[in-house]
Amino acid sequence: MNMEHAKALGNESKLKKASRLGHIEPFYVMGIITRAMELQAAGVDIVNLAVGEPDFATPQLIVDEAVRSLRADSMRYLPSLGSDELRSAISQWYRDRYGLDISKKRIAVTTGSSGALLLTMGVLLSPGDEILMPDPSYPCNRHFVSAMEGRSTLIPVGPDTDYQLTAELVERYWTERTVGVMVASPSNPTGTLIKKDVLRDIHRVVQANQGVLIVDEIYHGLTYGEEISSALEFGDDLFVINSFSKYFAMTGWRLGWAVLPEEYVDDFEKLAQNLYISSPDVAQRAAVAAFHPETIKACEEYRSRYQEQRDFLLAELKDIGFTIPIDPMGAIYIYADCSKFTKDSFGFCQDLLENAGVAVAPGLDFGVNRASEHIRFSYPKPIAVLAEGVRRIKVHLGG
Ligand SMILES: Cc1ncc(COP(=O)(O)O)c(C=O)c1O
Known part of the structure; x- marks a missing residue:
């Protein structure tokens, strides 16, 4: 690794690092999530809409089968x-x-x-x-x-x-x-x-x-x-x-x-x-x-809850003034154009986390195309939590 490359990586140590690292960016939302966890550990209440994962427990039959296998076999x-x-x-x-x-x-x-x-x-x-x-x-x-x-x-x-x-x-x-x-x-x-x-x-x-x-x-x-x-x-x-x-x-x-x-x-x-x-x-x-049909039944129940959560958050975000030109018809995310409020979505996410206690993902994670004008909300959360997140964003934006 030459020194220029080392500098680009922010690392001037003599220890060798692979050149491919220069082509791999950090997953920015993980930084937001880590900071959200730090704030939570310090007693700050955070509405976390940054993590891209279901909020529900793994369906019971799957868990039971894991426990049974662990007990029965190595x-x-x-x-x-x-x-x-x-x-x-x-x-x-x-x-x-x-x-x-x-x-x-x-x-x-x-x-x-x-x-x-x-x-x-x-x-x-x-x-x-x-x-x-x-x-x-x-x-x-x-x-x-x-x-x-x-x-x-x-x-x-x-x-x-x-x-x-x-x-x-x-x-x-x-x-x-x-x-x-x-x-x-x-x-x-x-x-x-x-x-x-x-x-x-x-x-x-x-x-x-x-x-x-x-x-x-x-x-x-x-x-x-x-x-x-x-x-x-x-x-x-x-x-x-x-x-x-x-x-x-x-x-x-x-x-x-x-x-x-x-x-x-x-x-x-x-x-x-x-x-x-x-x-x-x-x-x-x-x-x-x-x-198993029983698991699928649980997953379908989860799906109908996600749909309610999406419907709620989508309407609220539009009401706040985010632009969402295409209603998301799947997954667990809403990708919102925040250009009405900022041209620096990463700074906006940091500010929202530090000063409003709401974690969302910056557009920067998903590419370069108008990334600084977008943020991503992950909505698998109880409606009451989503409502609290919305309330905080409104207050933060002076609405
Ligand atoms: C589009 C897409 N593909 C792949 C993955 C990777 O997921 P996993 O490795 O948990 O299956 C994710 C995770 O969020 C994703 O959003």
């Missing part, structure tokens, strides 16, 4: 692509929920969908290869790419395309170094969906360019109004990523999965074997109970 390494039981259960889930026949051989269980995204980049990218993705989008995506020495091309999107990519945009930004396109529906941070026809057209453009389409379906199940189909309908040449974290309220269990094109399965397995051996045994045993 926990061991498992096959790197996951236990046969869980891969079969996921395959059955595609049959029951989507009417799709997905062989369990194409399903890889991973450590959160984060593990799936990292390994996907690991099997796709050679140094300098490009992945196209919308801006704004989930911050870690561009860093999974950087970690595997690829480059992300951030394509600015706005309300005119539901904050999603289109086939036309993909065509326009494709270069000879592009190997794939990544989209998420529902999206983090905007909560918007990608229309089926639009996704099908993107898939066609990607195919025509001999690239790979990666579709993040981790917020599937968390839609309010319309059920959405899986991109796996379009063929067996795409990567579909999913997780137990959100719909099943299992963020801390660290379990997700990927459905892979068959030709990548062995490579994906090879990387998983070497990078982390296998995903947690106890979580995999417990997750089999995620697909």
